[in-house]
Amino acid sequence: MKKGGFVSILLFFLVVEAFYTLVGNIIPQVESRPPKEIRITRETSIDDLVFIGERIMKEKGGCFVCHELEPREAQPRAPAFKGPDPIGRRASRRVPGMDADHYLWQSLVDPRAYVVKGFFPIMPPVNKPPVNLSDEEIVAVIAFLESLGGEVTISLDKIPRLKKDLEGVKGGR
Ligand code: HEC
Structure with a gap:
């Protein structure tokens, strides 16, 4: 050849x-x-926590069925998270003696413990079915909320302490 x-x-x-x-x-x-799984660990950066938290709120959490980010309507069903007094800032002023971490954790697992003036207590606890967020997912959601006008102080390390402090809270686990 x-x-x-x-x-x-x-x-x-x-x-x-x-x-x-x-x-x-x-x-x-x-x-x-495989479907992309969101893993939240101690190594997850604050930026990632915030990003994941926003996604959970939009998807699994279903938060925007009632809430909005920007206050737009005259009579909203639920408080908006941004606006002149965003949730990251006002969270630490809602209940005397409660910092943003504690107030937000309580707002999510036992929404009736403190009902925002002018609204009905229609919010379901997010750690129960059908929403059923895990503790780690709740931390991510709180990170996102704190990032709106405040400082992100929540972390996975604080979970046991928050639960202990909020033991009397109905939905607290
Ligand atoms: C069925 C409607 C509904 C859904 C769904 C809902 N909420 Fe709410 N939420 C409310 C209402 C109404 C209030 C105000 C009354 C109260 O304090 O319970 C509220 C209050 C809050 C507060 C306190 C706000 C403040 O200004 O102090 C936070 C934080 C919050 N919700 C977060 C969430 C998150 C995060 C989700 C999704 C995981 C969610 N909510 C899903 C209706 C809802």
């Missing part, structure tokens, strides 16, 4: 091989990519 013929056959197989390798690599990733 001529040398040129051998080289072109070799080249042909290399191209075919490369093609199958490529297809083999692409197809499984496209077809069986």
Whole structure:
């Protein structure tokens, strides 16, 4: 066989091989990519916590069925989170002696413990079905809320302490 013929056959197989390798690599990733799971750990940065918290509120949490970020309506169903006195700032002033971490944790697991003036107590506890957020997800949600006009002080490390301090709270676990 001529040398040129051998080289072109070799080249042909290399191209075919490369093609199958490529297809083999692409197809499984496209077809069986698992749903992206959001993991919240001690290593999760504050920025990521805030980002994840916002997503939980929009999706699993269903918070925006009632709440809005920007105050728009004259008579909203639930308090808006931004505006002139955003939740990150006002949270620490709602209940005397309660900082933002405690107030927000209580607002989420036992919304009736403190009902914001001018609203009805229609909010369901977020740690119970159907919403059923985990403690870690609640931390992410609080991080997002605190980021709105305040300082993010919540962290996973504070969970046991918050629960202990809020033991008397109805929805507290
Ligand atoms: C069925 C409607 C409804 C849903 C769903 C709902 N809320 Fe509420 N929420 C309210 C109402 C009404 C209030 C004000 C009355 C009160 O304090 O309970 C409130 C109050 C709050 C407060 C206190 C606000 C303040 O100004 O002090 C926070 C924080 C809050 N909700 C967060 C959330 C988050 C986070 C979610 C989703 C995981 C959520 N809510 C889902 C109706 C709702």
